[in-house]
Amino acid sequence: MSLQPFINEAISPWMKEEGPDNDIVMSTRIRLARNFEQYPFPIIAKEQELAPVVSLMKNNYHEQSFDKYQDLQFIGMEELRPVEKRVLVEKHLISPQLAEKAKNSGVLISENEQVSVMINEEDHIRMQLYFPGLQLENALTQAFLFDDWLEEKIDYAFEETRGYLTSCPTNVGTGMRASVMMHLPALTLTQKMSKMIPAINQLGLVVRGIYGEGSEAVGNIVQISNQVTLGRSELDIIEDLQSVVEKLIEQERHARLLLVEQSELRLEDRVFRSYGILKYSRILESKEAATCLSDLRLGIDVGYINNISKTILNELMILTQPGFLQQNAKETLTASERDIRRASIIRERLNSEN
Amino acid sequence: MKCEECQERPATLHLTKVVNENKTEIHVCERCAKEKGYISHDEYAYSIHDLLSGLFNFDSSFSKEHKHSQEENGALICPKCGMTYHQFTQLGKFGCSSCYYTFADNLNPIFRRVHSGNTTHDGKIPKRRGTDLKQKRLIQGYKEELQQLIQTEAFEEAAKMRDKIKDLEKKQWDTEEYKDGGDE
Numbered sequence: 141m142s143l144q145p146f147i148n149e150a151i152s153p154w155m156k157e158e159g160p161d162n163d164i165v166m167s168t169r170i171r172l173a174r175n176f177e178q179y180p181f182p183i184i185a186k187e188q189e190l191a192p193v194v195s196l197m198k199n200n201y202h203e204q205s206f207d208k209y210q211d212l213q214f215i216g217m218e219e220l221r222p223v224e225k226r227v228l229v230e231k232h233l234i235s236p237q238l239a240e241k242a243k244n245s246g247v248l249i250s251e252n253e254q255v256s257v258m259i260n261e262e263d264h265i266r267m268q269l270y271f272p273g274l275q276l277e278n279a280l281t282q283a284f285l286f287d288d289w290l291e292e293k294i295d296y297a298f299e300e301t302r303g304y305l306t307s308c309p310t311n312v313g314t315g316m317r318a319s320v321m322m323h324l325p326a327l328t329l330t331q332k333m334s335k336m337i338p339a340i341n342q343l344g345l346v347v348r349g350i351y352g353e354g355s356e357a358v359g360n361i362v363q364i365s366n367q368v369t370l371g372r373s374e375l376d377i378i379e380d381l382q383s384v385v386e387k388l389i390e391q392e393r394h395a396r397l398l399l400v401e402q403s404e405l406r407l408e409d410r411v412f413r414s415y416g417i418l419k420y421s422r423i424l425e426s427k428e429a430a431t432c433l434s435d436l437r438l439g440i441d442v443g444y445i446n447n448i449s450k451t452i453l454n455e456l457m458i459l460t461q462p463g464f465l466q467q468n469a470k471e472t473l474t475a476s477e478r479d480i481r482r483a484s485i486i487r488e489r490l491n492s493e494n
Numbered sequence: 495m496k497c498e499e500c501q502e503r504p505a506t507l508h509l510t511k512v513v514n515e516n517k518t519e520i521h522v523c524e525r526c527a528k529e530k531g532y533i534s535h536d537e538y539a540y541s542i543h544d545l546l547s548g549l550f551n552f553d554s555s556f557s558k559e560h561k562h563s564q565e566e567n568g569a570l571i572c573p574k575c576g577m578t579y580h581q582f583t584q585l586g587k588f589g590c591s592s593c594y595y596t597f598a599d600n601l602n603p604i605f606r607r608v609h610s611g612n613t614t615h616d617g618k619i620p621k622r623r624g625t626d627l628k629q630k631r632l633i634q635g636y637k638e639e640l641q642q643l644i645q646t647e648a649f650e651e652a653a654k655m656r657d658k659i660k661d662l663e664k665k666q667w668d669t670e671e672y673k674d675g676g677d678e
Contacts, residue, residue, distance in 0.1 A: 180575040180590035262587070288621040296620050297591035300627065303615025305591045309601075310608050312594075314617040344610055370605055371612020 143215055147227040147467055150459040152253035152270070155451060159273015163441045164389050166321040166361065166454055168275050169232075170283040173306045173315035174265040174290070175297040181307040182245070182260045190244035190260050196294070197259050201248055206289045207282075209250040212257070216246040223472075226463025232270070237261055255286060262307050263315075265290070274385060276318060276378040283316075284374075303370065313370030318378050320385050321350065323453065325360040325438045326395035327388070333362075336391075340384055344368040359430035359457060364388075400442050411439030419490050423476075424483035429460050448493045459485055499526035572596040633662050 159165065175181060176196075179189045194216070202214040217225070217238065225239040234247050238261040245260035258266040267286060271279045297305040303313040311317070327333040337347050344367050349357030364385060366377045399407050414435035417428070424432075437453035439445040458464060460482045466473050469481055497505045498521050505521035522530070570579035577589030579597055588594060594601070605613045619627060636659050643652035 175591060177591055181588060183585065183587050184575050184577060184589035284618065287618075291620050291622050295623060298620050298623065298627075299591070299594060299615075300631075301614050302594055303617060305588070305594050307587045307589075309586070309588070309604055312605070313609070313612075313615045316617075368609045368612065370609035371614055371616055373617045 143213070143220075143224070146213075146215075146231070146233065146249055146253065147224050150231075150464060151451060151455040152231060152233075154252050154254040154270055155272060155454050157272045158450075159271060160275055161389055162273040162450065164322055164324070164392050165274040165385065166272075166323055168271045168273065168279045169268055169317075169319045169321070170276075170279045171266060171268040171317040171319075172283055172287055172304075173263040173311045173317075174267070174287070174294070174304060175306060176264045177295045177297040179264065182262065182264065183307055187244060193264050194244050194246055194259055197248065197257070197265070198246070200293050201257070201290070205250075206286060209252070209255045209286065211251040212248045212255070213251075214246055214248050218242045223463055223466050226461075227467050230458055230461040230463050232268075234258055235261060235266075257290070263311070265294075274320060274382075274389075276320070276382050276385075280318070280374055280378055310367075311369050314372075314374050314377070316369055316374050316377065317365050318374075318381055319363050319365035320381065321361060321363050322385070322388060322392075323359075323361050323434065323437060324357075324388065324392050325434050326399050327392050328357070328360045329399065330395050332391065332395065333357075336388070340364065343380055343384060345381060345384055358427055359453070360434045361430075361457070396438070396442055407442075408439075408444050411435050411444050415439065415445065418486050420487070421483050423479045424460075424486060425479050426460060426462075426482065429482055429486065430457065433457060448490070452489075452493075456486060456489060459489070495521055497521065497523035497526055499523070499530065570596060570600075629662065629665075633659055636662070 155167070159167070176193055179185060179193055182190060198214045201212050204212055206212075220228075225234070228234045228247070229236050229239050231253070233249055233253060233256045235258065238245060238247065238258050241260065245258075247259060248257040249255070254271070255267065255269050258268075267283070267290065269279060269283050269286060271282075299305055304315040306312050306315050324333055327336070340347055346365055346367050348363045348365070350361060350363045364381065366381055368377070414432035417424070418432045418436060433453050433456050436445065436448070437450070440448055440450055440452070459468075462473075462478055465478050465481050465485070468485065473481060495505045497503050500523065503523035503525065506524055507520075507522050507527045509520045509522070509527070510518070571577070572589055572593045573596065574592035575589035577593055579600065582588065582593065582597060588597075602613045636655060640652055640655045640659065643649075643655055
């Protein structure tokens, strides 16, 4: 096994499984931040203090397997070309911050891409586990087992009153960030989402758009995650998150029903217009592509369109990101060249469906 | 209510400005608020670190009037990684695990702000090393009991307690030795 599948395939193997509530929840992620007790954190550490962290992780876990997370591959950041780093970021296997690093940092990725362990990002270790659909509790159990497995060979920085010690005070305690990626087109269309965000914030949870820049949620995809990591147990945190997500699912389903009933032909028209753009256009800018893909996915979910697989949104959102387009083209592309390539990839992909 | 700035659009934002303890209320529309700089153009341009360093600064000016002076805190330096308290407030990040001990006296207000009032961990304990921790906590508890038994002159029970502690400590010693051997 090598780096190739990680950067040549848009969709990670785990994404092809159907998860619970996957008409609305795209994926669940648990991230745990951990540090070695004996070395300074990456922000201040010298080269000779960062190198042993990388070599220990590589020596102990490269080509190792734990449970269903088979064949972890170590990839050093210095081995990667910028476009390859970009693809890993677009697939959420590494963070943009890790991609900026070169020497003495890297990532371990499991064969099915469900687990990635970032090394020497802001903390020495940031493990993240992904699951299709909504499965917070299972994700937490799995993350704990994986964490225990790593801990067999590492002395974590841990203190009884403060918990897991992290570089940033915002992560101390559990070191956990649990997040759920949701597709909420109906709540966005009916402008209910923006009204719900302040209430969600009050529960110590954060809503973010994950594609695109800044706060806008491109493609109506948002990520909801916990902000507080200290003073509450991991289970309490995910229970809060779970209840908010369930509420949002309920509201989104309700809004979809109303839209279908009340918009008469307008929703159906919108869905098929977007489908038409995706299927026939020759130049497609990323924001337009995201909007149309969101409409298409909504059309599949409410039953207007039956012959396209549901993973199309996850897949094409990643496939049409700048890094992936360039990796696919095997050359650097200007923005307008990317728009042309994006249109052609989407056309090809949709034509292969029927 | 109309926007105070443009007198055209409805005022959708109601802000309270406090300058030197003088409160003024401002009612403006979103566009004027952005133009006047009351709210940022891109909310996310204001990162968590900007927020945090604001909190830290507040904290240090607050504690100036209290037990630590700003200079004293600024002079705190982590013996392990060399980070100063001043650097910590600037960066908003710890340099190593020892910083948590070095700056311990100043951390509660910061944690309270960031974590909805919480300062103490209530979650997972490392599985492998946690057993040592639990053991240590247990022995510590027994030792305190032992002291009390001695003070109340309950010598018979104290002797039993002493043996219990010895046993536990011996077990801990054995596992540590075993572990060291296993690593080779």
